[in-house]
Amino acid sequence: MTSPAKLTIDIYSDVMCPWCIIGYAQLQKGLALLEGEIEAEVRWLPFELNPDMPPEGEGQSEHIARKYGRTVQEAESNRARLLEIGERAGYSFAWSGEGEAPPAMMWNTFDAHKLLKWALIEAGAERQTALKRALFDAHFQQRRKLGDPEVLADVAASVGLDRTKARAAIDDEVLGQLVRREEAQAWDMNISGVPAMLVQGKYLIPGAQEPEVYANALKRVAMKEGLAA
Numbered sequence: 001m002t003s004p005a006k007l008t009i010d011i012y013s014d015v016m017c018p019w020c021i022i023g024y025a026q027l028q029k030g031l032a033l034l035e036g037e038i039e040a041e042v043r044w045l046p047f048e049l050n051p052d053m054p055p056e057g058e059g060q061s062e063h064i065a066r067k068y069g070r071t072v073q074e075a076e077s078n079r080a081r082l083l084e085i086g087e088r089a090g091y092s093f094a095w096s097g098e099g100e101a102p103p104a105m106m107w108n109t110f111d112a113h114k115l116l117k118w119a120l121i122e123a124g125a126e127r128q129t130a131l132k133r134a135l136f137d138a139h140f141q142q143r144r145k146l147g148d149p150e151v152l153a154d155v156a157a158s159v160g161l162d163r164t165k166a167r168a169a170i171d172d173e174v175l176g177q178l179v180r181r182e183e184a185q186a187w188d189m190n191i192s193g194v195p196a197m198l199v200q201g202k203y204l205i206p207g208a209q210e211p212e213v214y215a216n217a218l219k220r221v222a223m224k225e226g227l228a229a
Contacts, residue, residue, distance in 0.1 A: 004039045005227035007218060012047040012186050012196040015112050015135045015146060018082050018093060023195035023208035025089040030214030037228075038218050043125045044132050046113035046179045047186055047194045053108040057147055060104035079104075096141040107139075107147035111170045113179045115152050118169035119161060130159040200225055 009027070013020040024042075031040055050063075058066075064075040079093075086093045095101035112135060120128040138144040138155050145151050149170045156166035169175055186196070189204070197205040197214075199221045205214065222228040 004034075004037055005222040005225075007038060007040045007199055007221060007225075007227070008201065009040045009042050010045050010198040010201070011042060011194075012045045012191055012198070013132070013194050014047050014049045015109055015132070015139055016049055016106055017194050018086065018140065019208045020195045021091050021133075021136045021140070022086055022089045023197070025086075025091045026209060026211050027197070027214050029090070029211035030209075030218065033211060033215040034218060038222055040218070041125050042129055043120060044116055044128055045182050045186070045198075046117070047183060047191070047196070048109055048113070049194070050106060050108070051110070053106060053147075055108060055147055057105045057107045057145070060106055063106045091136075093140045095143065096137075097143070102143050104143060105145070107145065109146065110176070110179065111149055111152055112146055113183075114170055114172065114175040115156060115166060117175050117178055117182075118166065118172070119156065122165065122169075123161060127159065127161065131156060131161065134159050 011020070011024065013024075027042075031038065050067075061072045061075040061079070064070060064078070065072050070078070083093050116128055116131060116135075119131045134155050135146065135152075138151070139146050144155070146155075149167060152170060153163050153167040157163035189198075191204075191206075193206070195206075195208060199205065199218065203217070203221045203224075205217050209217075219228065
């Protein structure tokens, strides 16, 4: 029996981006279709959808209405559609806390990207993905203030990372420079939206796709790289 082909998938993503978690959920389904044929190591790369977002954040519906020229009512309607798409992909955007849900907000994510870069260096791709998933949940399901370094450190601790080290990483200027460099690389590759998945460092799959699309694309990459059985 031959061993599965091993691929690396680097995902440019922002934790504020609902399509990024939808794309990841669909990718996992695509990989499940390839069980025994292809295995993938997933790593997360930084992309800020709103690099100029102020520390106090902005209401989600107001932000979408302002940025994309939609009314608040249209923004709410699109959110309802997104909830349905998420459920089909296997991810719930529904409020999971107790009591009435606080307002949905958008936050500056530069610190979150530094934390994710540290997690990859400190603990590897699998733990970085666990942190990314936890950050998605903290934002979409728990509506926590992800612009707050203390909240970010708490989320890191929730997936078994050292909270003290995580909090220090958020203030690390060298990590900040690494994040800026990787963001610049995305622009150099003409990546202007996320998710954008870079397979083996050179094959780009843009946007959130259906599982079968991911499966077929990964099989083609494995063949081109001479990794397929």
